[in-house]
């Protein structure tokens with residue numbers, strides 16, 4: 119391959135790829151992201167290749183395997199262009215029909231269409247699906263247009279033109295100014311202004327300097343960074359190149375979570391392809407700017423995503439945070455100036471350079487600009503990865519994109535920001551999702567987790583769950599976090615068992631305050647959020663547990679009792695057989711009873727009873 | 736040359752060589768900031784969090800540990816605001832509940848104003864202050880001790896749980912450990928722990944003037960830099 123040395127040669131390559139694509143009458147986009155792989159897309163890809171070969175259609179129809187489209191729950195999914203036909207839950211046995219009907223005769227196969235979760239209607243085109251329609255995608259949008267293992271696809275989408283622009287037309291100071299004006303803030307959790315961080319690092323003394331991409335993503339349920347790195351690695355690489363040029367860095371690292379093999383593979387391929395084209399490595403673009411990127415696999419702990427712990431881990435030390443009285447932009451990796459940004463932050467950079475700071479700043483709120491990717495999960499109809507402008511209301515996300523409650527029960531809360539975010543009640547669903555608004559309400563944007571909960575959820579139990587996660591992930595270095603969180607868990611565990619007291623509740627609050635003020639790193643500082651926010655907004659649930667020894671949602675095992683409604687029980691005896699603890703007694707055809715002392719509250723009897731006779735109180 | 740910097744701690748002007756930590760600067764001026772994991776001349780780790788202070792900059796204040804914070808010209812430090820005192824007292828309470836069998840920790844809790852311990856005692860024999868680990872690595876260049884495990888499993892260990900050949904047998908790890916001296920009433924058995932508070936008489940002086948060093952003798956218990964240098 120020839121290296122690219124001018125805007126002209128980049129444009130030529132882009133045009134050539136576009137022309138190549140125009141040769142085909144259809145392009146079949148198949149998602150090959152981790153989510154769709156789990157639901158079996160690999161065999162579909164193979165079958166489609168074989169079927170097209172068999173039918174002699176390989177010249178006419180192109181298969182593009184891409185990264186995640188965000189709607190993984192419908193996977194494996196397929197989009198047929200130019201029509202934009204959307205097929206979900208595709209199976210290998212559907213392939214011959216898809217080829218002979220849709221690809222050859224333009225006939226829609228009803229059964230493979232997506233059914234709108236709210237209206238129950240079949241929807242033919244991807245663009246009409248409400249999950250997608252209500253979003254505003256920039257970074258995620260490219261995923262379905264690009265084969266991540268083919269740099270030409272990225273270039274055909276305008277890729278690397280931002281790099282060429284900065285190398286030929288902009289000074290480092292101008293780039294930093296542009297990023298500052300765009301208002302881009304870190305997508306990894308802290309929301310620190312990116313341009314300002316770059317400037318600190320550029321002005322720091324010491325050489326060489328480093329830029330690092332944080333792809334550690336340890337939050338349970340989060341996969342936005344995985345999807346971006348898997349689906350569009352070149353956007354991250356281009357962002358890092360631009361950052362490195364602006365900062366004056368020579369070397370870069372992508373620190374990837376160990377459990378992300380596909381992201382590692384795709385970034386490796388991408389790095390190699392960029393090097394072959396002369397877009398990465400020595401004397402990039404024929405200039406005297408040189409930059410290389412290495413991939414390092416993470417230490418496997420949540421805490422390794424914290425900036426100082428990540429850098430310690432990169433150095434081969436134990437991944438443990440250190441006090442940040444000296445910033446990592448001054449002394450980071452190997453005690454040298456290091457600029458760490460999140461995957462999504464880096465991926466936004468090329469778009470800002472290409473489209474201008476004001477384009478980016480036109481979306482969002484006064485202090486939170488651009489769009490942000492969220493992982494929407496929980497008890498709602500549509501779950502998946504979404505990208506919306508900052509400032510979009512929680513209500514819009516939950517009801518328009520998420521389609522509202524999946525169970526028919528009232529939605530009562532949303533937990534935002536990952537494990538150390540807060541739980542916000544329904545009354546606050548009109549809040550705009552931006553850094554300040556969520557922080558003021560006691561939660562945070564964080565890395566973008568969003569878990570929607572309906573009435574069947576006990577908020578005390580939820581708080582306990584997150585607290586336990588964070589305690590397990592605490593590195594154990596400092597007292598407030600290691601000891602304080604374990605004390606908080608002790609107290610909240612007692613509450614869920616009906617052993618809570620008002621004095622202990624006060625102690626819980628006081629300990630939470632201490633942990634958030636005094637902990638060494640942000641894990642400890644934010645860990646009390648789930649507790650403090652549930653106390654603030656769901657006080658009555660705590661009171662019910664403490665004063666009435668009652669769990670209103672019927673979740674906390676020590677506080678609930680199973681019994682059999684005599685009127686409904688037909689005496690079938692299924693529960694007796696099913697109960698693994700021998701807690702049920704009675705005679706056939708007569709009514710059965712549950713012995714409270716022997717009942718372990720496993721809920722199996724309730725599942726097997728066909729007459730809905732088992733009740734929880 | 737600009738070898739000295741001037742800062743204010745609790746309103747007092749303090750002049751100190753560049754490179755000093757705020758904690759050392761405060762102690763040398765007789766301003767008591769309770770501390771446990773810090774040792775003079777040894778690199779700080781910021782683990783116990785007792786030495787937290789507020790740094791005021793551009794009208795905003797940030798909480799950080801004074802042992803890890805280097806002095807800067809014009810710095811404004813508030814070491815004993817209400818918020819700090821409350822959190823510090825709570826940390827001391829946590830510590831004494833973890834390790835009531837340490838004279839040093841009992842003393843610190845008293846100095847921080849703890850009156851009762853509301854957490855059930857755990858009676859551990861190490862509070863992970865890392866004093867032993869660091870004195871071994873830094874003063875003796877031996878690295879015979881290290882932290883192993885994460886979170887609740889974190890503990891201090893010898894390589895392969897055996898005293899290595901490169902151990903200098905200096906016993907400094909024991910000398911600096913806050914756990915080696917039991918509280919005055921003697922070792923406390925499991926289930927019989929209590930908050931000692933016997934030295935309270937000494938403290939009556941300090942109660943109303945928290946920010947002043949009163950050469951409290953308690954300092955000996957926790958290797959207070961000032962008490963040691965006397």
Ligand SMILES: Cc1cc2nc3c(=O)[nH]c(=O)nc-3n(C[C@H](O)[C@H](O)[C@H](O)COP(=O)(O)O)c2cc1C
Pocket residue numbers: 303304305306307308309310332333334335336337420421422423424425426458459460461463464639640641
């Ligand atoms: C416990 C903990 C875990 C973190 N994990 C991640 C992570 O997985 N990915 C990430 O980008 N940032 C993570 N962060 C935030 C980073 O410390 C850092 O702020 C971020 O990577 C900076 O990039 P940004 O400014 O682009 O957001 C974590 C922070 C903490 C305290």
Ligand code: SF4
Pocket residue numbers: 421439591592593594595596597599600637638639640641642643
């Ligand atoms: S706050 Fe928690 S995770 Fe952070 S350094 Fe302290 S113990 Fe470790």
Ligand code: SF4
Pocket residue numbers: 680696697698699700701702712716717718719720721722723724
């Ligand atoms: S809840 Fe479980 S243990 Fe209790 S009666 Fe039903 S099946 Fe038996």
Ligand code: SF4
Pocket residue numbers: 860861862863864865866867868891908911912913914
């Ligand atoms: S053994 Fe003693 S000195 Fe070492 S960490 Fe534990 S308490 Fe500190």
Ligand code: SF4
Pocket residue numbers: 762766767768846947948949950951952953954955959960961962
């Ligand atoms: S001697 Fe006592 S009062 Fe003085 S600095 Fe040490 S601990 Fe504080």
Ligand code: FES
Pocket residue numbers: 149150151152153154155185186187188189190191193195
């Ligand atoms: S992995 Fe296919 S849509 Fe997410």
Ligand code: FES
Pocket residue numbers: 769770771772773780781782783784785786787800801802803
């Ligand atoms: S003395 Fe500063 S954190 Fe322990």
